[in-house]
Amino acid sequence: MDFKQLRYFLAVVEEGSISRAAREIPLAQPALTRQLRLLEESVGATLLERSRHGVSLTAAGSAFHREARRLLREFETAKHDARRIADGQLGQLRLGVTVMHLWVPQIVRLLNQFRQSYPDVSLKVQSLLSAPQVEALRHHQLDAGMLFFPPQDDDQLDSHCLYEDRLVLVVSKGSRLARHPPKTLAELTGEDFIWFERSATPVYHDKLIHAFQRRGFTPHVVQEGTDNATMLCLVAAGMGCTIMPEMTMTGAPEGVVSIALDDLDMVLPLMLVWRRDASLPAVRRLIDVAESLALSR
Amino acid sequence: MDFKQLRYFLAVVEEGSISRAAREIPLAQPALTRQLRLLEESVGATLLERSRHGVSLTAAGSAFHREARRLLREFETAKHDARRIADGQLGQLRLGVTVMHLWVPQIVRLLNQFRQSYPDVSLKVQSLLSAPQVEALRHHQLDAGMLFFPPQDDDQLDSHCLYEDRLVLVVSKGSRLARHPPKTLAELTGEDFIWFERSATPVYHDKLIHAFQRRGFTPHVVQEGTDNATMLCLVAAGMGCTIMPEMTMTGAPEGVVSIALDDLDMVLPLMLVWRRDASLPAVRRLIDVAESLALSR
DNA sequence: CGGCATCCATACAATAAAAGCATGGTAATA
DNA sequence: TATTACCATGCTTTTATTGTATGGATGCCG
Numbered sequence: 001m002d003f004k005q006l007r008y009f010l011a012v013v014e015e016g017s018i019s020r021a022a023r024e025i026p027l028a029q030p031a032l033t034r035q036l037r038l039l040e041e042s043v044g045a046t047l048l049e050r051s052r053h054g055v056s057l058t059a060a061g062s063a064f065h066r067e068a069r070r071l072l073r074e075f076e077t078a079k080h081d082a083r084r085i086a087d088g089q090l091g092q093l094r095l096g097v098t099v100m101h102l103w104v105p106q107i108v109r110l111l112n113q114f115r116q117s118y119p120d121v122s123l124k125v126q127s128l129l130s131a132p133q134v135e136a137l138r139h140h141q142l143d144a145g146m147l148f149f150p151p152q153d154d155d156q157l158d159s160h161c162l163y164e165d166r167l168v169l170v171v172s173k174g175s176r177l178a179r180h181p182p183k184t185l186a187e188l189t190g191e192d193f194i195w196f197e198r199s200a201t202p203v204y205h206d207k208l209i210h211a212f213q214r215r216g217f218t219p220h221v222v223q224e225g226t227d228n229a230t231m232l233c234l235v236a237a238g239m240g241c242t243i244m245p246e247m248t249m250t251g252a253p254e255g256v257v258s259i260a261l262d263d264l265d266m267v268l269p270l271m272l273v274w275r276r277d278a279s280l281p282a283v284r285r286l287i288d289v290a291e292s293l294a295l296s297r
Numbered sequence: 298m299d300f301k302q303l304r305y306f307l308a309v310v311e312e313g314s315i316s317r318a319a320r321e322i323p324l325a326q327p328a329l330t331r332q333l334r335l336l337e338e339s340v341g342a343t344l345l346e347r348s349r350h351g352v353s354l355t356a357a358g359s360a361f362h363r364e365a366r367r368l369l370r371e372f373e374t375a376k377h378d379a380r381r382i383a384d385g386q387l388g389q390l391r392l393g394v395t396v397m398h399l400w401v402p403q404i405v406r407l408l409n410q411f412r413q414s415y416p417d418v419s420l421k422v423q424s425l426l427s428a429p430q431v432e433a434l435r436h437h438q439l440d441a442g443m444l445f446f447p448p449q450d451d452d453q454l455d456s457h458c459l460y461e462d463r464l465v466l467v468v469s470k471g472s473r474l475a476r477h478p479p480k481t482l483a484e485l486t487g488e489d490f491i492w493f494e495r496s497a498t499p500v501y502h503d504k505l506i507h508a509f510q511r512r513g514f515t516p517h518v519v520q521e522g523t524d525n526a527t528m529l530c531l532v533a534a535g536m537g538c539t540i541m542p543e544m545t546m547t548g549a550p551e552g553v554v555s556i557a558l559d560d561l562d563m564v565l566p567l568m569l570v571w572r573r574d575a576s577l578p579a580v581r582r583l584i585d586v587a588e589s590l591a592l593s594r
Numbered sequence: 595c596g597g598c599a600t601c602c603a604t605a606c607a608a609t610a611a612a613a614g615c616a617t618g619g620t621a622a623t624a
Numbered sequence: 625t626a627t628t629a630c631c632a633t634g635c636t637t638t639t640a641t642t643g644t645a646t647g648g649a650t651g652c653c654g
Contacts, residue, residue, distance in 0.1 A: 045383030086342030
């Protein structure tokens with residue numbers, strides 16, 4: 001049983017005649033007659049009333065005709081949609097983003113650009129820290145993630161650097177450090193620091209600590225936080241100073257000031273990460289948009 | 298492009314393996330591999346991710362799989378429905394009935410029996426006089442009709458007698474005729490008659506007049522009416538007497554009495570009429586029900 | 595009234611499509 | 625390292641579909 005037979009049937013109904021439909025298709029009339037008979041046999045009902053001046057629909061044929069037309073239309077739609085999904089133009093894309101970056105203009109611009117270029121791909125953005133994103137990617141719960149420090153040389157995951165951020169010192173507006181901006185880490189000896197809790201982002205935390213220790217500097221931590229918004233508020237409240245990726249300063253509260261330090265040159269790459277098997281074509285499109293925007297500082 | 302390919306695809310998805318699906322179908326594995334490839338070509342997208350331990354759906358394949366399953370299910374439904382329509386078990390039946398008979402218990406019983414036996418055939422009952430029903434039948438605006446005096450030896454229409462009614466004299470309850478019931482038409486000479494307007498039901502009217510004249514009786518008509526309910530009310534109001542099919546007395550108002558006359562023996566057959574081509578199978582079912590109930594007096 | 599054109603149906607030959615068979619490559623497993 | 629299960633490919637056989645020729649029936653028009 002064949003879609004072809006349905007198409008033949010529609011043509012015959014439209015023409016009101018087997019012969020004329022056969023000329024239109026084109027097909028030899030006996031072949032068409034035969035296919036109609038096969039269709040009727042497979043349906044188990046007479047669909048066409050044969051007469052001298054052509055054929056007309058029976059009641060059953062009329063109902064079947066409506067259904068056949070709908071089925072063919074929907075089949076074409078299904079094929080078209082499958083093509084669009086395979087091309088990354090349609091579907092759903094589950095994207096992980098760290099809270100920290102949801103506010104960053106570059107990321108917002110990227111997401112907006114993607115939405116505009118691929119309006120039929122519905123972006124499901126989830127705010128997750130880096131490590132959970134990696135896990136979710138591996139378990140096919142995310143299709144792409146924006147995170148720091150993806151696993152190196154992973155056989156499943158592939159990544160692309162979206163943006164290379166640098167770190168800045170953040171102090172409260174009225175503080176002594178704001179009035180006399182330091183130039184080096186060494187000048188921060190003895191200052192109170194608000195620091196990321198290690199458990200939240202262990203890789204970031206360890207890399208930062210390591211970078212500082214290489215400069216012979218160990219911060220005096222008076223408070224720990226799990227997200228940058230909270231931490232910036234603590235800084236604004238005068239609890240101490242902190243180190244932040246520069247990007248995240250965009251949404252910072254009023255009472256804080258960022259200061260670039262000469263020897264704080266650690267590069268913090270924000271990576272777009274996805275499964276190497278490229279299981280979801282829309283991910284490729286996201287990578288394309290990211291590359292075309294070239295968010296590099 | 299083939300429904301068969303869709304079924305193959307579903308089997309493969311269900312089994313998660315081309316080889317296993319091939320064994321299930323059953324089909325040689327290379328044949329299945331080839332049909333899948335053809336399907337993918339026709340869709341224009343890769344639907345299955347081939348690997349060592351079987352196949353899995355791509356994003357496009359997953360969406361297409363849902364659609365394919367739906368399409369196949371709906372195709373089966375369409376076939377099934379067509380069969381049921383062809384068998385008269387499903388669809389719509391437009392039935393004409395004269396107002397006069399809508400109230401008659403025999404007819405009500407017939408319609409109820411039909412509804413019960415064929416609950417999926419929706420009866421669209423239209424109240425029409427006999428002549429308009431014949432016209433509507435010819436123009437395919439009705440599928441069947443219940444009426445008096447269908448055209449004889451019609452090449453389009455066929456008919457079946459539902460019920461042979463007889464005529465009765467109807468008088469008002471308190472009248473002289475009610476107190477001293479006449480036995481023959483001759484006794485009605487000089488009585489005031491309420492009569493059917495000829496234009497409403499010319500055939501019935503003419504036959505009735507003709508039957509009376511054969512008995513040498515000509516009614517003295519004081520009032521004409523187009524429907525029996527009105528006419529019975531006029532009788533009840535004492536305007537005169539009338540002649541009615543006995544059947545229609547069921548719904549008659551309180552103030553009337555019917556009297557059988559010995560020489561008023563004209564038979565009034567209520568006919569079920571339909572197009573001979575039996576274009577609508579449900580009509581055959583209606584005829585069956587009518588015959589099985591055998592409404593004959 | 596009788597050719598003529600136009601339907602749809604049938605029979606049979608030609609062609610195209612699908613299936614089967616044999617085989618190969620590859621990766622996981624024991 | 626041999627085995628097994630998987631999918632892919634080449635070739636042959638079988639099946640399905642189409643085309644050609646033809647027939648019967650009916651309506652049209654000279």
